[in-house]
Amino acid sequence: MPYTVPVTTTASWAPSPLHRELQDRLDALARTHHVPGAQLALDTGTDVLVLHTGTADTATGAPFTADTAVPLGSLTKPYTAALVMLLVDDGDLDLDEPAAEHLPELRQMPQVTVRHLLSHTGGLPTGPDSDTAAATTTARYLAAVCTARDALFTPGTDFSYSNAGYVAAGRLVEEVTGMPWHEAVRALLLEPLGARPAFIGDSAPGRPAAAGHAVNTATG
Numbered sequence: 001m002p003y004t005v006p007v008t009t010t011a012s013w014a015p016s017p018l019h020r021e022l023q024d025r026l027d028a029l030a031r032t033h034h035v036p037g038a039q040l041a042l043d044t045g046t047d048v049l050v051l052h053t054g055t056a057d058t059a060t061g062a063p064f065t066a067d068t069a070v071p072l073g074s075l076t077k078p079y080t081a082a083l084v085m086l087l088v089d090d091g092d093l094d095l096d097e098p099a100a101e102h103l104p105e106l107r108q109m110p111q112v113t114v115r116h117l118l119s120h121t122g123g124l125p126t127g128p129d130s131d132t133a134a135a136t137t138t139a140r141y142l143a144a145v146c147t148a149r150d151a152l153f154t155p156g157t158d159f160s161y162s163n164a165g166y167v168a169a170g171r172l173v174e175e176v177t178g179m180p181w182h183e184a185v186r187a188l189l190l191e192p193l194g195a196r197p198a199f200i201g202d203s204a205p206g207r208p209a210a211a212g213h214a215v216n217t218a219t220g
Helices: 017-032 073-089 114-119 130-135 138-145 163-177 181-193
Strands: 003-006 037-043 048-057 069-071
Touching: 017 037, 017 048, 073 114, 073 163, 073 181, 114 163, 138 163, 163 181
Parallel strands: none
Antiparallel strands: 003 069, 037 048
C-alpha cells in the first residue's frame, strides 16, 4: 500500500539511561524477529524520544533513520473503514444496505452489505496481491472475482480476512464522495486531523522510504 507515515522528532537531546535501555531493546527485538530496520517513538509527556535501528533497504544498505517513511500496508484498512463510517454518520451510506446498490461490480453478490465488507464477513476472496491490483482497475478486478462462484461462504455466516473486501470498501468511498480514495483519505481524514507527517504515494517527494522485506522461513 502507498500510504506511509514517517516518524519525526520534536526535540534534540543527549542520550539518557531510558534512551539507552530502549535502544538496546529495539536492537534486540529487531535481531530476534529478523527485522532489517525499525523505529520507535515514545512520548514521555515532556519530550518525544525517537530511536531507530538497522537498514531501510538491505539491497542498498541505506540506514533506517528517524526520518525514514514506513509503508503502512494493511493498516490502511482502518482508514478506509473510518471513511466509510464518516459516510454512514452523514447518512450517505447504511451499514446494512447491499454494497451492490453503489457498486455494479458486486451485482453477482447482492447479499454482501457494507457491514460485511468492513468486518471481513462477506465471503469475498482474500486477494488481490499488489501485482494483481496494479495490473487492472479496481472495478474490473472486483467484477472478475466477486461472483457467486467465487464466494467463500454465505455473507454473514463466517469470517475470512479479505483484501478484496476492502478494495470494495475503498470503491464505495470513491463512488459516494466522487473523489479518488487517496484524495478522500487526505481531505476527509489526514488534513482535518492535522496529520501532516502522513502522506500518500509521492505527495512527499524526496523523503527516504523503507523497502518491504520478507523473512525466508527456510533459512531464517
